[in-house]
Amino acid sequence: MGYRVAVVGATGNVGREMLNILEEVNFPVDKIHAIASRKSIGVEVAFGEKIIKCEDVEQFDFSKVDLVLMSVSGAFSKEWSPKIGAAGPIVIDNSSAWRMDPDVPLIVPEVNPDDVSYAHKKNIIANPNCSTAQLVVALKPLHDRAKIKRAVVATYQSVSGAGKDGMDELFNQTRAVFVADPIETKKFTKRIAFNVIPHIDVFMEDGYTKEEWKVLAETKKMLDPKIKVTCTAVRVPVFIGHSESVNIEFENEITADQARDILREAPGCLVIDKHENGGYITPYESAGEDATYISRIREDATVENGLNLWVVSDNLRKGAALNAIQIAELLVNRGLIKPRKQAA
Ligand SMILES: NC(=O)c1ccc[n+]([C@@H]2O[C@H](COP(=O)([O-])OP(=O)(O)OC[C@H]3O[C@@H](n4cnc5c(N)ncnc54)[C@H](OP(=O)(O)O)[C@@H]3O)[C@@H](O)[C@H]2O)c1
Numbered sequence: 001m002g003y004r005v006a007v008v009g010a011t012g013n014v015g016r017e018m019l020n021i022l023e024e025v026n027f028p029v030d031k032i033h034a035i036a037s038r039k040s041i042g043v044e045v046a047f048g049e050k051i052i053k054c055e056d057v058e059q060f061d062f063s064k065v066d067l068v069l070m071s072v073s074g075a076f077s078k079e080w081s082p083k084i085g086a087a088g089p090i091v092i093d094n095s096s097a098w099r100m101d102p103d104v105p106l107i108v109p110e111v112n113p114d115d116v117s118y119a120h121k122k123n124i125i126a127n128p129n130c131s132t133a134q135l136v137v138a139l140k141p142l143h144d145r146a147k148i149k150r151a152v153v154a155t156y157q158s159v160s161g162a163g164k165d166g167m168d169e170l171f172n173q174t175r176a177v178f179v180a181d182p183i184e185t186k187k188f189t190k191r192i193a194f195n196v197i198p199h200i201d202v203f204m205e206d207g208y209t210k211e212e213w214k215v216l217a218e219t220k221k222m223l224d225p226k227i228k229v230t231c232t233a234v235r236v237p238v239f240i241g242h243s244e245s246v247n248i249e250f251e252n253e254i255t256a257d258q259a260r261d262i263l264r265e266a267p268g269c270l271v272i273d274k275h276e277n278g279g280y281i282t283p284y285e286s287a288g289e290d291a292t293y294i295s296r297i298r299e300d301a302t303v304e305n306g307l308n309l310w311v312v313s314d315n316l317r318k319g320a321a322l323n324a325i326q327i328a329e330l331l332v333n334r335g336l337i338k339p340r341k342q343a344a
Pocket residue numbers: 008009010011012013014015035036037038039040057071072073074076094095096128129130160161162163164165315316319320
């Protein structure tokens with residue numbers, strides 16, 4: 001017996017990837033619903049070999065499903081997730097709306113799977129920010145071994161992290177450069193084609209951006225509140241795949257060789273780290289893959305017990321859709337969702 005699953009935001013970058021991955025991992029689906037806004041009623045999306053038609057969120061009866069994978073905006077989730085959770089199903093939400101709510105677990109299954117135990121408080125589970133997800137997958141095994149004191153992170157985030165409009169903007173601007181058309185800037189604050197922008201999400205009072213704040217706040221919630229994290233988040237003209245340069249200071253001694261061995265055994269991590277041309281992973285190669293890739297592992301001689309890493313992953317998969325479905329699998333494996341009997 002399988003589950004009745006609704007994907008809300010099914011026409012979006014993350015929603016489409018969710019449908020792909022549910023099929024790829026053979027998630028036990030009895031019935032699948034693709035949900036989006038009214039303007040998308042009848043729009044066709046792929047679920048494996050099948051084509052399904054989108055339904056309108058306003059008209060949908062959420063009490064008839066067991067699990068909702070949601071990937072819309074934070075404002076939408078603030079309004080809809082509590083209503084849906086109250087109707088019965090568990091909502092796994094990709095937006096930033098619930099991540100820091102103490103009654104909502106924020107989960108990366110390789111890092112803090114046991115937090116799923118309080119998912120029923122609100123029937124909402126939060127998926128982390130895309131940059132945080134891959135970061136904590138890499139940090140967790142190193143923290144377990146040598147205790148991280150401080151991490152300094154610089155992100156190189158692809159345009160798909162800003163939704164399908166972000167991808168369209170990079171494509172259109174790149175084309176415009178080649179045909180000498182005027183460059184239109186709508187989604188990003190400056191031109192993104194052949195450029196980088198040190199600004200993602202809104203500015204906060206202290207001069208950091210909300211995206212930078214998310215990386216530190218979410219890392220503390222999932223991994224350890226004592227870890228100090230600072231971040232500079234940068235948008236780069238890459239379609240899919242986020243990269244991170246990470247400098248870590250540990251409490252205890254750890255060499256680059258030891259870190260390499262630990263990460264080789266760690267769940268979700270794949271070490272590609274040869275000291276030769278091309279002996280590392282770039283975001284282009286991570287697209288469509290599940291792993292968090294770790295390359296360029298080096299000791300930092302400027303601090304005691306310091307390491308530098310290069311961490312790359314597909315932001316639409318581990319940073320969003322894959323992580324959400326791994327959470328759903330965790331719920332199933334721990335018996336925390338049960339398929340409800342179909343109405344006769
Ligand atoms: N992209 C990433 O790497 C990533 C990673 C982690 C988290 N997230 C988060 O995931 C969420 C979705 O991101 P995305 O990249 O998939 O965005 P996207 O490509 O812009 O897709 C947005 C989806 O939301 C739907 N939607 C918008 N307004 C709606 C409404 N009023 N009612 C019902 N559906 C509505 C859209 O449906 P229509 O087509 O009908 O408008 C579309 O399916 C965001 O909160 C984002 O921050 C994204």
